[in-house]
Amino acid sequence: MLPLEPQSIVEEARKCVLCGKCLAACPLFLETGKEEDSPRGKLFLIANLSPLTPRAAELIFPCFLCGECEKVCPLEIRIMDVLLSLRFYYKLPLSFEVKELSEKEGKKPVYPGCFEKTPEDGMVPPGLVCSGFYHLLSGDLETYKKCAEQNVRVLKNYPGIEILCPLAFTAISLYPVFFGDEFRVDIRGEKALKIPPCFFNIFPERFS
Ligand code: SF4
Numbered sequence: 769m770l771p772l773e774p775q776s777i778v779e780e781a782r783k784c785v786l787c788g789k790c791l792a793a794c795p796l797f798l799e800t801g802k803e804e805d806s807p808r809g810k811l812f813l814i815a816n817l818s819p820l821t822p823r824a825a826e827l828i829f830p831c832f833l834c835g836e837c838e839k840v841c842p843l844e845i846r847i848m849d850v851l852l853s854l855r856f857y858y859k860l861p862l863s864f865e866v867k868e869l870s871e872k873e874g875k876k877p878v879y880p881g882c883f884e885k886t887p888e889d890g891m892v893p894p895g896l897v898c899s900g901f902y903h904l905l906s907g908d909l910e911t912y913k914k915c916a917e918q919n920v921r922v923l924k925n926y927p928g929i930e931i932l933c934p935l936a937f938t939a940i941s942l943y944p945v946f947f948g949d950e951f952r953v954d955i956r957g958e959k960a961l962k963i964p965p966c967f968f969n970i971f972p973e974r975f976s
């Protein structure tokens with residue numbers, strides 16, 4: 769159950785033995801090569817900087833939230849529970865406008881994300897808004913929930929809808945984790961572990 773208690777977050781992070789098995793699985797670390805971007809680096813900061821300073825939160829929060837690290841950790845550390853629970857207690861001072869996606873007529877229902885190109889035959893159902901990934905990322909769960917409510921209302925009418933943006937796929941997959949089973953929708957998405965450029969543009973100083 770999320771969120772973990774603050775003390776449990778730290779205890780879970782302290783289980784990390786810094787073996788490094790998770791490094792090769794983390795798309796963010798593979799992209800930047802910075803230790804603080806790795807799951808190991810994040811757990812180290814969480815374990816040793818409690819309570820988190822705003823600076824530590826800035827280092828830890830940029831994360832693809834893909835869960836690949838947890839799949840390979842030999843100690844089965846609940847890395848995702850740690851990374852997601854932090855969002856209940858801390859917030860990065862970022863604000864993002866909730867954008868409506870432009871609807872498009874076509875045969876195949878898709879959720880394009882903000883910047884993804886829709887395929888020729890793709891249709892974008894009316895009423896969709898941004899997935900809320902960046903709201904989740906920054907700990908703004910209130911706005912993340914508003915995005916979830918609106919999108920779930922629409923997506924329930926389109927079983928098997930394909931999600932084109934990997935960040936949106938993550939955000940929509942996590943709706944039920946945060947808000948319960950009624951937020952579960954039937955989505956498909958080849959979750960290519962590539963981080964779109966928008967991710968780095970959100971944190972220009974952090975990733976310059
Ligand atoms: S694989 Fe697990 S124990 Fe090893 S460094 Fe990564 S999080 Fe720590």
Ligand code: SF4
Binds near residue numbers: 807834
């Ligand atoms: S959730 Fe994904 S991006 Fe974040 S630390 Fe784990 S592997 Fe890296």
